[in-house]
Amino acid sequence: MPQLDTSTWLTMILSVFLALFIIFQLKISKHDFYHNPELTAKMPKQNTPWETKWTKIYLPLSLPL
């Protein structure tokens, strides 16, 4: 049976490695499955400038009484 002639096995296996693991995966990884565009119901809450920074006045030990 010609399939059992091991002289060509190295070529075959290397070609398969090239074709399957590299070329095909490069091609398929370029497919872009995007989500359908949809309307966001509300805008995200914008932070006021004093809420973006933690300041010392929130520490309980430093609050007056």
Place this chain on the structure above:
Amino acid sequence: MNENLFTSFITPMMLGLPLVTLIILFPSLLFPSSNRLINNRLISLQQWALQLMSKQMMSIHSTKGQTWTLMLMSLILFIGSTNLLGLLPHSFTPTTQLSMNLGMAIPLWAGAVITGFRNKTKASLAHFLPQGTPTPLIPMLVIIETISLFIQPMALAVRLTANITAGHLLIHLIGGATLALTSISPTTALITFIILILLTILEFAVAMIQAYVFTLLVSLYLHDNT
């Protein structure tokens, strides 16, 4: 007669140059890479088919198993397209070569098993002993389970090789018989021709089914191990 029958399975080499590499790389030409957000009809069709297949096959896996999606999708496309192209007359089908199927089955199976060993060692070792076996049977059962584990990649490779080779051989034989019978008795030739048509339809189905089975089994081995 043996020589004539098996000549279509000899690896094509031209003066020592590996022509077979070009043959194996050819199906990748039929899957153009998508460049835009909305592509042409061919690429959109392939993208739809890819989405359908990945939803069907990868939904049973955990997050870790789903990282294998790219690998399994390119596997099923590769085997499917190679098998279908092999049904054209006088073409060489790379999946009839045992070397190539071993080269696909062993790394994928080994990857799944080693992932299982590294990440969930106890659970993957527990596969060797099914639940509820009587105590005296344990040593024998562990041996049997080990053997059945190591035979998985061999079975994957040989299954694909044997199915595709057998199908191609049958087509050769029945086609030759039909040709020889036309000069002797046209009625019998007609019967054999109808058998040939049915066989070709079967081969189309087998081509796609084998791709599916290969990928499904690899995904099952993955599921056991993630």
